[in-house]
Amino acid sequence: xxxxxxxxxxxxxxxxxxxxxxxxxxxxxxxxxxxxxxxxxxxxxxxxxxxxxxxxxxxxxxxxxxxxxxxxxxxxxxxxxxxxxxxxxxxxxxxxxxxxxxxxxxxxxxxxxxxxxxxxxxxxxxxxxxxxxxxxxxxxxxxxxxxxxxxxxxxxxxxxxxxxxxxxxxxxxxxxxxxxxxxxxxxxxxxxxxxxxxxxxxxxxxxxxxxxxxxxxxxxxxxxxxxxxxxxxxxxxxxxxxxxxxxxxxxxxxxxxxxxxxxxxxxxxxxxxxxxxxxxxxxxxxxxxxxxxxxxxxxxxxxxxxxxxxxxxxxxxxxxxxxxxxxxxxxxxxxxxxxxxxxxxxxxxxxxxxxxxxxxxxxxxxxxxxxxxxxxxxxxxxxxxxxxxxxxxxxxxxxxxxxxxxxxxxxxxxxxxxxxxxxxxxxxxxxxxxxxxxxxxxxxxxxxxxxxxxxxxxxxxxxxxxxxxxxxxxxxxxxxxxxxxxx
RNA sequence: CGGGGCGUAGCGCAGCUCGGUAGCGCGCCUGGUUUGGGUCCAGGAAGUCGGAGGUUCAAAUCCUCUCGCCCCGACCA
Numbered sequence: 001x002x003x004x005x006x007x008x009x010x011x012x013x014x015x016x017x018x019x020x021x022x023x024x025x026x027x028x029x030x031x032x033x034x035x036x037x038x039x040x041x042x043x044x045x046x047x048x049x050x051x052x053x054x055x056x057x058x059x060x061x062x063x064x065x066x067x068x069x070x071x072x073x074x075x076x077x078x079x080x081x082x083x084x085x086x087x088x089x090x091x092x093x094x095x096x097x098x099x100x101x102x103x104x105x106x107x108x109x110x111x112x113x114x115x116x117x118x119x120x121x122x123x124x125x126x127x128x129x130x131x132x133x134x135x136x137x138x139x140x141x142x143x144x145x146x147x148x149x150x151x152x153x154x155x156x157x158x159x160x161x162x163x164x165x166x167x168x169x170x171x172x173x174x175x176x177x178x179x180x181x182x183x184x185x186x187x188x189x190x191x192x193x194x195x196x197x198x199x200x201x202x203x204x205x206x207x208x209x210x211x212x213x214x215x216x217x218x219x220x221x222x223x224x225x226x227x228x229x230x231x232x233x234x235x236x237x238x239x240x241x242x243x244x245x246x247x248x249x250x251x252x253x254x255x256x257x258x259x260x261x262x263x264x265x266x267x268x269x270x271x272x273x274x275x276x277x278x279x280x281x282x283x284x285x286x287x288x289x290x291x292x293x294x295x296x297x298x299x300x301x302x303x304x305x306x307x308x309x310x311x312x313x314x315x316x317x318x319x320x321x322x323x324x325x326x327x328x329x330x331x332x333x334x335x336x337x338x339x340x341x342x343x344x345x346x347x348x349x350x351x352x353x354x355x356x357x358x359x360x361x362x363x364x365x366x367x368x369x370x371x372x373x374x375x376x377x378x379x380x381x382x383x384x385x386x387x388x389x390x391x392x393x394x395x396x397x398x399x400x401x402x403x404x405x406x407x408x409x410x411x412x413x414x415x416x417x418x419x420x421x422x423x424x425x426x427x428x429x430x431x432x433x434x435x436x437x438x439x440x441x442x443x444x445x446x447x448x449x450x451x452x453x454x455x456x457x458x459x460x461x462x463x464x465x466x467x468x469x470x471x472x473x474x475x476x477x478x479x480x481x482x483x484x485x486x487x
Numbered sequence: 488c489g490g491g492g493c494g495u496a497g498c499g500c501a502g503c504u505c506g507g508u509a510g511c512g513c514g515c516c517u518g519g520u521u522u523g524g525g526u527c528c529a530g531g532a533a534g535u536c537g538g539a540g541g542u543u544c545a546a547a548u549c550c551u552c553u554c555g556c557c558c559c560g561a562c563c564a
Binding site for chain 2: 014015018022038090091093094114115146148149150156203207208209210212215217229231232234262264266297299300301332333334335336337338339340341352354355356357364372373427428452453486
């Protein structure tokens with residue numbers, strides 16, 4: 001309930017982001033003792049409610065595509081992690097290791113899961129016997145731990161809440177179809193629920209998941225022009241099946257290795273929607289995920305007025321059943337204060353209800369996405385429910401459209417290395433650059449070095465039909481890559 | 488891990504150059520007042536001055552070491 005101004009969303013995005021998360025009571029910082037205990041985050045009730053809404057939407061889509069939820073242990077034997085060569089190399093630097101239990105030194109160190117392919121692979125090896133057992137379609141909601149060096153609330157934390165899906169299939173085609181299907185579900189969550197436009201595509205060799213055959217990604221673009229990898233789906237090929245001996249007996253009576261996939265989306269998606277939709281007044285939550293969709297601010301002077309207004313509030317509550325509603329009946333705060341407070345917290349619609357409105361059996365409906373008076377309208381009680389639904393849908397669509405337009409303004413194409421470099425500032429984000437690419441791992445590393453941390457975010461699904469020249473090698477190619485600096 | 492900035496009440500900061508025992512704004516508590524865009528008034532609570540060591544009669548202030556936070560890099564599904 002501070003009256004301090006927020007940092008500017010467009011000018012000082014980093015400051016704005018850190019500040020709004022604390023101010024809106026989405027998250028807080030836990031104690032840092034010992035000093036190495038860094039990068040953890042307390043998710044407060046308002047932030048958790050946002051996560052629950054996201055979770056509900058995503059979980060429903062998982063269930064609708066035949067997946068079931070299960071749960072696996074947090075601690076994984078070190079030897080499991082080491083079974084897949086690329087996997088251990090990728091994760092070793094960020095593992096937290098438990099060496100003691102019950103006061104005794106363990107015979108083998110245990111790793112706090114950085115992801116669960118290994119334990120789940122181990123279990124699948126025991127559960128899968130025949131082609132009739134396939135496919136296995138399981139998802140886990142939980143948290144994982146990766147000892148990250150540079151952390152940032154929601155976007156990169158040491159421990160994070162997420163879901164990880166793990167599936168096993170008889171054929172490569174099925175596994176690939178599953179991988180792409182889950183990426184599409186992530187796209188729907190991002191765009192239709194979080195109102196976050198995302199670029200969909202495949203990761204380069206050097207950016208793919210440790211142990212995967214192919215990694216697909218959804219990439220969003222923050223207002224400061226940095227890319228944020230917002231969800232990934234991996235076709236693991238037979239790498240984990242071989243490492244954990246996940247085999248099935250096929251119709252032809254021979255033993256075959258399964259094809260497995262994994263896919264994960266974390267609370268980083270919340271970071272994306274928090275960062276993307278805000279303005280200098282605070283958050284703007286997309287209605288479909290907003291913890292509070294509508295807040296009613298009652299206005300009165302005398303006790304009689306109070307009684308009349310609060311009576312009307314009860315009436316409106318009934319009219320608005322089905323929306324996530326909060327009544328701000330806090331005493332001693334002026335309406336103006338409450339207006340600003342709820343705007344800061346990102347509530348899409350505010351209803352102002354005072355004696356004048358009660359007399360006319362109307363209420364003032366104010367939109368978070370349209371500032372000041374122009375976003376207000378007086379609506380009769382009878383049509384209030386209908387109007388609110390319509391405005392919520394309109395706000396949802398508007399947030400997405402605005403974000404899409406901004407992304408379009410920050411998406412460039414480069415047809416030569418010089419042109420590419422002219423688009424890249426010395427530091428900080430600048431947007432997406434589309435460019436023809438025929439380079440290899442070494443070329444990618446070279447670009448990263450030469451352009452100060454710019455990487456290939458994805459080879460987008462949206463590819464050109466005309467060939468062009470690779471900005472690095474000069475070779476003719478039909479492949480386009482999208483480059484950016486990432487979070 | 489490199490470069491830069493900063494640690495003083497819950498939050499934002501002043502005081503440090505030139506040592507003398509801590510202050511401002513917001514928030515918080517109490518009472519009153521106000522309530523259609525961040526009410527006003529009065530009273531009050533709250534700080535090992537990031538930590539350790541040193542110099543000194545005396546340290547927020549000077550010296551040494553150390554820890555943390557933020558920003559920019561490196562690292563990172």
